[in-house]
Amino acid sequence: MAALATLLCGIIFGVGLIVSGMTQPAKVLGFLDLFGTWDPSLAVVMAAALSVAAPGYILVGRRSRSVLDGDLQWPPKRAVNRRMLVGAALFGIGWGLVGLCPGPALSNLATLSPKVILFVAAMVCGVLVHDRWLTRTGAVDDA
Amino acid sequence: MASFTPVSAAIGGVLIGGSAVLLMLLTGRIAGVSGILAGAIRPGGGAGAWRLAFVVGLILAWPLVALTGREVAVPQLPGSWIVIVVGGLLVGFGARLAGGCTSGHAVCGIARVSARSLAATAVFMTVAIAVVAVTHHLLGA
Numbered sequence: 601m602a603a604l605a606t607l608l609c610g611i612i613f614g615v616g617l618i619v620s621g622m623t624q625p626a627k628v629l630g631f632l633d634l635f636g637t638w639d640p641s642l643a644v645v646m647a648a649a650l651s652v653a654a655p656g657y658i659l660v661g662r663r664s665r666s667v668l669d670g671d672l673q674w675p676p677k678r679a680v681n682r683r684m685l686v687g688a689a690l691f692g693i694g695w696g697l698v699g700l701c702p703g704p705a706l707s708n709l710a711t712l713s714p715k716v717i718l719f720v721a722a723m724v725c726g727v728l729v730h731d732r733w734l735t736r737t738g739a740v741d742d743a
Numbered sequence: 744m745a746s747f748t749p750v751s752a753a754i755g756g757v758l759i760g761g762s763a764v765l766l767m768l769l770t771g772r773i774a775g776v777s778g779i780l781a782g783a784i785r786p787g788g789g790a791g792a793w794r795l796a797f798v799v800g801l802i803l804a805w806p807l808v809a810l811t812g813r814e815v816a817v818p819q820l821p822g823s824w825i826v827i828v829v830g831g832l833l834v835g836f837g838a839r840l841a842g843g844c845t846s847g848h849a850v851c852g853i854a855r856v857s858a859r860s861l862a863a864t865a866v867f868m869t870v871a872i873a874v875v876a877v878t879h880h881l882l883g884a
Binding site: 602603604605606607608609610611612613614615616617618619620621622623624625626627629632633634635636639640641642644645646647648649650651652653654656657659660663665666667668670671672673674675677678679680683684685686687688689690691692693694695696697698699700701702703704705706707708709710711713715716718719720721722723724725726727728729730731 | 746747748749751752753754755756757758759760761762763764765766767768769770771772773774776777780781784785792793794796797798799800801802803804805806807808815816817818819820821822824826827828829830831832833834835836837838839840841842844845846848849850851852853854855856857858859862863864866867868869870871872873874875876878879880
């Protein structure tokens with residue numbers, strides 16, 4: 601049942617990415633191209649998403665259990681630290697180079713584009729390098 | 744160059760935010776794709792089945808959209824194969840190190856008014872903008 605619910609959420613999320621244009625690197629890079637021909641669309645996507653998620657989370661937060669009777673796993677609010685900032689910077693470089701982040705990249709797999717498949721393969725490698733390497737040194741951060 | 748599409752951006756954004764709320768309401772989880780992906784590929788994951796379901800859902804989106812008659816837009820990725828590999832590695836590794844990506848931090852984290860997510864978003868936005876400024880204008884790419 602949880603798998604079905606999650607599948608549905610993934611579909612809605614993916615459709616949102618497609619409809620908003622976020623699966624197209626050109627739309628994302630158009631926003632990031634602040635000093636060029638600027639396309640504010642991504643900002644509208646964020647604002648719209650937050651306008652639903654912020655009040656939505658407040659309402660859901662009043663519950664003690666999820667609908668499927670599980671715990672509500674709100675991530676613990678950790679402090680800003682150097683590792684997180686370095687990670688954000690590295691992510692920003694990759695995102696600025698290609699204009700894809702994990703969600704759109706995964707949705708785009710359905711297009712069977714070789715470049716997308718390559719990007720996702722590299723992304724998975726990046727995830728594994730972090731999770732295996734830092735696991736060995738005993739410091740996996742899972743937010 | 745892509746043009747401003749506020750209406751579809753808003754509709755898509757509502758779906759994204761809505762799916763995040765729905766995921767928390769139904770299953771009690773945060774819709775952070777990098778974390779979900781990491782969990783989905785982690786071995787020995789009986790508890791990871793839901794994560795795989797989310798990823799499958801993401802991949803099913805295009806086929807479902809295509810069923811409505813809308814043409815599938817094959818994404819145009821910039822750069823050489825090397826750039827794509829380097830970009831992918833950095834996105835995957837960086838997101839894990841940061842504890843989230845655009846969905847986990849910029850949407851879910853900011854929705855919870857998390858200072859950490861605000862900081863993460865500010866950093867990756869600024870860096871990405873700088874990278875695009877360099878590649879598009881300084882290097883003439």
